[in-house]
Structure formats: C-alpha cells, structure tokens
Amino acid sequence: MSKSFSVSTPALFSFELCMDFLRRSPKELLHRCDEDGVVKALHLQGEDILFRVTQSGKDQLSIRIVEGTLTPERRSALSEYVNQWFDLRTDLNPFYKSVKQDPLLGELVRKYRGYRIVGQPDLYESLVWAVLGQQINLSFAYTLKGRFVETYGRKLHHDGQDHYIFPSFGDVAQLDPLHLLPLQFSRQKAQYTVNISKAFAEGQVQPHLLSKLPLAEAKEELMRIKGVGNWTANYALMKTFRYPDAFPLEDAGLHNAIRNRMGLVQKPTLGRVKSLFKKYRGWEAYATLYLWRSL
C-alpha cells in the first residue's frame, strides 16, 4: 500500500499562515517544521506513527507516513485528524463578509486571508497546555511543556531526530504533584496538572460526551476541575471542539490587541470586550484568532 494520500482543502485556506503559527516556538517538541511542511508523531490505533503534511497543489494537502504502516483505518483516522487540526471544514466566507468594514477586524482578515484556527485535537493536551500557560510568558510556558514532555511523554527516534508524544493522563494521574516541582512547575501548576489527569483517568471528563453538550454546559463540566477556570475552559473548547462562540474573554493578549487596534491607552474592561464582541456572535473564536495574530 502507498505511504501517502491527499486531503482536499477549502477555499480561503492558507497553509503558509497556519505553518507560521506552528513555527512560533523553537522550543516546541510535539511537531517539527521545515520549509515545506510539518512532521508529527502520534499514537494511532495501537501504534506510534510519524507523518508529514505538505501542500500539494492549490487545494490539496499531502500526508505521508514517515514511520509506521498505513492501513485503510489509519488513513481515514489521519485524514480526520488533519481536517480537525487545520479546521478545514469551516466556511470562512460568512465571517469575512460580516467583518469587511469592521474597524477592528476588516484590515486583519484581508492581511491574513485564509488563516485558520490551528486546533489541538486532544482535549487533555489542550487543558494541560492552557494551565502551563496561565499567568506566565509563552516562552517559559514552552520550557515547562518541553520538560514535561521529555520527562513523562514517549519518544520516537527517526533519522537521527527525536519526536515526542504528549504524556498520557493515566501516567500523570499517578504522580505526586511534588514530582513536577523539579521541572520548575509552581505548586499550583503541579497540582492543577495532576487534577486534570485524574479527572480524565477516573472518567469524570469524557471528551466524546462533552463535545455533544452546549458550550455553557461543557464549560461547567470542565470547571469542576480545580485549576480549570473560565479562561482555560474556553480556550480548550475553542481549540479542541471548535465551539465557534468559545473564546477566552479574560485573555491578556486579546485585551492588548484590542487596545492597540483601537489606540486606547489602557486595556479595555471585561464589559467593554463583551460588548465589542457582540457583533461577532457565532464567530468569537475566529475574531479572537485574528486579534491574537495582530500582536
């Protein structure tokens, strides 16, 4: 069987802009970018595989298995993964039309035409990553994630390079939070990380059930975990299940972007952000994405 196959891409999709996002930190261990594409390791149906995504033609992505076998089941799972990763099923036309004249977003959607939310298909990884990023700069967050992944994740060697797979919640659930302190986790981050892992391991959070709930209820479920507040729940639901109306309202970066674009001296209040976002109803996640991009 062939080692590669194609996935077709919609109108208004820019692989390059999504690649820019994937390239944003040199400390990222969970995928590796080069000039043409991205390589990622994944645990899929009982086997660790390594695959590479590149653009092939105007409206297609090519997926090639670098290590592992490509069965028909795996092919369809990978195709689904890539669709979800790059959000290929969303039609951006209605959004672009509605913000054409918008003072905050009009210019941004023209400048970053085709940019899509690069998702995080794994809810567990989304939540842990959000906790690691709480209240610290992104660079340090990547340092913490790198140590966590190197210490508790799995490693795939290929062609002289290491590729990492995110730790499993079952393994992390058994850790005493104290074990994470040497990685320079704060006590809080350590406790929150183990809390999340336990919630998954003990079945309190079941992603496939959660994804069927309305946003408010899904958020409520996630926020029962100590360490997952409104910001984190929104962030994870936006990145993993792509609730179009989920967005981290309290996000400092979002506030800075609004301040910059509106020429404000101070960051907007929560009420102001809420009211500004009313006109983006149903596209809050994408409005947030483009504002983040402007930073």
Place this chain on the structure above:
DNA sequence: CGCCAGGTTAGAG
C-alpha cells in the same frame, strides 16, 4: 519595590 505575562483559587469585605 519593576512590571507584566495566553489565570485560578481561597478568603475577606
């Protein structure tokens, strides 16, 4: 005594 960063919790008022 420098301030803010892709926040959250517990406790006080």
Place this chain on the structure above:
DNA sequence: CTCTAACATGGC
C-alpha cells in the same frame, strides 16, 4: 458580588 494575595519565573 467584588477585591486581594499568593503562586514562581522569564523577558524586556
């Protein structure tokens, strides 16, 4: 309901 301290450390 709103306000505050504590959490740990890097980057500018």
